[in-house]
Amino acid sequence: MSFLERIDECNTHDLAAFRPFEVEGVRYGWVRHDLAERLAGFGEVFAVSANAVVLSPALRDFAARSEAVERAVRVLESEGRIVGRRDEFYPVTQAFAALPVLQIERAAVPHFGVLAFGVHMNAFVRTRNGLQMWVARRAADKPTFPGMLDNAVAGGQPIGIGLRENLLKECHEEAGIPPEIAQRATSVGALSYCKETRNGLKPDVLYCFDLELPADFVPSNTDGEVEEFLLWPITRVAETVRDSQAFKPNCNLVIIDFLVRHGVIPPEHRDYLPICLGLRR
Amino acid sequence: MSFLERIDECNTHDLAAFRPFEVEGVRYGWVRHDLAERLAGFGEVFAVSANAVVLSPALRDFAARSEAVERAVRVLESEGRIVGRRDEFYPVTQAFAALPVLQIERAAVPHFGVLAFGVHMNAFVRTRNGLQMWVARRAADKPTFPGMLDNAVAGGQPIGIGLRENLLKECHEEAGIPPEIAQRATSVGALSYCKETRNGLKPDVLYCFDLELPADFVPSNTDGEVEEFLLWPITRVAETVRDSQAFKPNCNLVIIDFLVRHGVIPPEHRDYLPICLGLRR
Numbered sequence: 001m002s003f004l005e006r007i008d009e010c011n012t013h014d015l016a017a018f019r020p021f022e023v024e025g026v027r028y029g030w031v032r033h034d035l036a037e038r039l040a041g042f043g044e045v046f047a048v049s050a051n052a053v054v055l056s057p058a059l060r061d062f063a064a065r066s067e068a069v070e071r072a073v074r075v076l077e078s079e080g081r082i083v084g085r086r087d088e089f090y091p092v093t094q095a096f097a098a099l100p101v102l103q104i105e106r107a108a109v110p111h112f113g114v115l116a117f118g119v120h121m122n123a124f125v126r127t128r129n130g131l132q133m134w135v136a137r138r139a140a141d142k143p144t145f146p147g148m149l150d151n152a153v154a155g156g157q158p159i160g161i162g163l164r165e166n167l168l169k170e171c172h173e174e175a176g177i178p179p180e181i182a183q184r185a186t187s188v189g190a191l192s193y194c195k196e197t198r199n200g201l202k203p204d205v206l207y208c209f210d211l212e213l214p215a216d217f218v219p220s221n222t223d224g225e226v227e228e229f230l231l232w233p234i235t236r237v238a239e240t241v242r243d244s245q246a247f248k249p250n251c252n253l254v255i256i257d258f259l260v261r262h263g264v265i266p267p268e269h270r271d272y273l274p275i276c277l278g279l280r281r
Numbered sequence: 282m283s284f285l286e287r288i289d290e291c292n293t294h295d296l297a298a299f300r301p302f303e304v305e306g307v308r309y310g311w312v313r314h315d316l317a318e319r320l321a322g323f324g325e326v327f328a329v330s331a332n333a334v335v336l337s338p339a340l341r342d343f344a345a346r347s348e349a350v351e352r353a354v355r356v357l358e359s360e361g362r363i364v365g366r367r368d369e370f371y372p373v374t375q376a377f378a379a380l381p382v383l384q385i386e387r388a389a390v391p392h393f394g395v396l397a398f399g400v401h402m403n404a405f406v407r408t409r410n411g412l413q414m415w416v417a418r419r420a421a422d423k424p425t426f427p428g429m430l431d432n433a434v435a436g437g438q439p440i441g442i443g444l445r446e447n448l449l450k451e452c453h454e455e456a457g458i459p460p461e462i463a464q465r466a467t468s469v470g471a472l473s474y475c476k477e478t479r480n481g482l483k484p485d486v487l488y489c490f491d492l493e494l495p496a497d498f499v500p501s502n503t504d505g506e507v508e509e510f511l512l513w514p515i516t517r518v519a520e521t522v523r524d525s526q527a528f529k530p531n532c533n534l535v536i537i538d539f540l541v542r543h544g545v546i547p548p549e550h551r552d553y554l555p556i557c558l559g560l561r562r
Binding site for chain 2: 095096097098162163186187188189190191192205207260261262263266267268269270271272273276277280281
C-alpha cells in the first residue's frame with residue numbers, strides 16, 4: 001500500500017467515455033455519452049453532436065443559461081437520472097476567480113463534469129509527543145461515504161459565498177469551532193484531481209487550510225453529519241491513509257499534502273516528487 | 282507583473298533544440314544539437330544519431346560510465362565548451378531516491394540536461410506585525426547571478442550526501458546557523474521546473490525547507506558567497522518577487538510556494554490554482 005495509490009484512486013478516469021460540454025466555444029465540463037444522447041432531446045437547451053454537447057448560443061446570459069439548464073435538470077431528476085438534489089447551486093466556471101457562465105444544481109455537477117470547488121481543513125494540535133490530528137468520522141446516515149473517516153472540516157463551495165466565509169460556516173456546523181478560533185486557519189494551497197464516478201466526472205479543486213487548535217479544545221458536531229471526532233498521533237493518521245481506504249477518497253489528498261508540508265513524509269521518501277506532483281494536476 | 286511571470290521565466294524552453302540523452306534505453310537528459318554533433322567524436326563513449334545521444338552500452342556499470350563521461354567532459358572543457366568546473370559530482374538519475382546510473386561533474390550537468398536537485402530554505406521570523414523573511418544578497422563576485430537576491434540558504438545537491446546533511450552544511454556555510462537551530466527546519470515539499478539556459482537545459486527539483494528563526498538571531502555568512510542578509514516584512518518580499526526580477530530566478534519559486542503555504546497569497550487570488558500547479562511540473 002502506498003500514498004501514491006491513494007492519489008491514483010482519485011485520478012482514475014477514462015475521458016473516452018465522455019464528450020466535452022461547451023458554452024460559448026469554451027469547454028466547461030464532460031458529459032457521459034449516454035447522458036449526451038438524452039440531452040439531445042432538449043433541443044432548445046443543448047446542441048448535441050458526436051463530438052460535443054454545446055449549450056445553445058441563443059441562451060445569451062447567466063440567468064437564461066441557468067434557467068434553461070435547471071429546467072432540463074428537473075426533467076432528468078424526474079427520470080431518475082440525477083438524484084440527491086441539495087438545492088445548492090454551483091458556479092460553472094473555468095477558475096474560482098472568474099465570472100461563472102451559469103449556475104447548476106450541485107447534484108447535477110458530476111453529470112456535466114463541471115469543475116467544482118471545496119474547502120478542506122485539517123485541525124491539529126502540537127504536543128510534547130509530536131503532532132496530533134483531529135479526524136472526523138462521517139455519520140452512518142450520510143448519503144455519501146457513510147461512516148468513513150474525513151478531514152475535521154470540509155464542504156463544497158456553493159456560488160455566492162466566499163471561501164473563508166464558507167470555511168467559517170463549516171467550522172461551526174461540522175466541528176463547533178467558534179469564529180474567533182476558526183479565523184486563525186491558514187490557507188496553505190490548492191489540490192486538484194479528476195475522478196470518474198457512477199454519476200459522471202469530478203474534476204475538483206480543494207482549497208486547503210490548516211488550523212492549530214488549543215490543546216484543550218474538543219470539536220463537537222452541530223449538524224448531525226459527523227458521528228465522532230478522534231484525536232490521533234500523526235503517525236497513525238499517516239499509516240491509515242497509506243495502508244487503508246478508511247478515509248473518504250479525496251480527504252486522503254488533503255492529509256498527504258499536510259504530511260508533506262509538515263515534514264512527516266520526508267524528502268528522502270522514494271515517492272516524494274511523484275506525490276508532490278500527483279496532488280496537483 | 283505577476284507571480285505567474287516568475288514561474289514562466291523558470292519554465293522557458295524549447296525541446297526541439299535538444300535530443301534525448303539515453304542510458305540503457307532510458308532517457309536521463311537532453312543534449313543541444315550542436316553539442317550532440319561534437320559528442321559523435323567520442324565514439325567509444327556516445328552513439329549519436331539524429332534522434333538521440335546514447336551512452337555506449339559497452340559501459341556497463343556506474344564506475345565505467347562515470348569515468349568515460351568524465352574523460353569526455355575534460356576534453357569539452359579544454360575546448361571551452363564547458364566552463365566553471367566545481368569539482369563536485371552530481372548523480373545521473375530519474376529520481377533522488379533511485380540508484381544513479383553514473384555521476385557527472387556539476388558544471389556539465391545542464392549541457393547533458395540531466396535532472397538536478399537542490400535544497401532551498403526560507404528563514405523567517407514571526408513578529409507582532411506579521412511574518413518577516415530573511416533575504417540574502419549574493420556576493421558581487423559570485424560567478425552566477427552576482428548581486429542578486431536569494432533564499433536565506435540554498436545549495437545544489439551533490440552525490441553521496443543526504444538532503445538534510447547538505448542543508449545543515451549550507452546553513453552553516455551560508456548563514457552561520459548552528460546545527461541545533463538548523464535541525465529545526467521543516468521539509469515542506471518539492472518544486473520542479475525546466476529552464477533553457479546558455480549552457481543547456483535545467484530540469485531541476487528543489488527540496489524546500491522552512492526555518493523559523495528566533496527573533497534575536499542574525500544570519501552571518503561564513504564562506505564569502507553572501508554579501509548581506511536583509512530582514513524584510515513578508516509583503517515587501519512578495520511585492521519584490523511579483524514586480525521585479527531582483528531574485529535569482531529559481532528562488533522566486535521557493536518564495537511563491539512559501540507565500541501560498543503561509544496564506545500570504547490568498548486562495549481568492551485570480552491565479553491561485555495556476556500558481557499551485559505551475560510550481561510543480
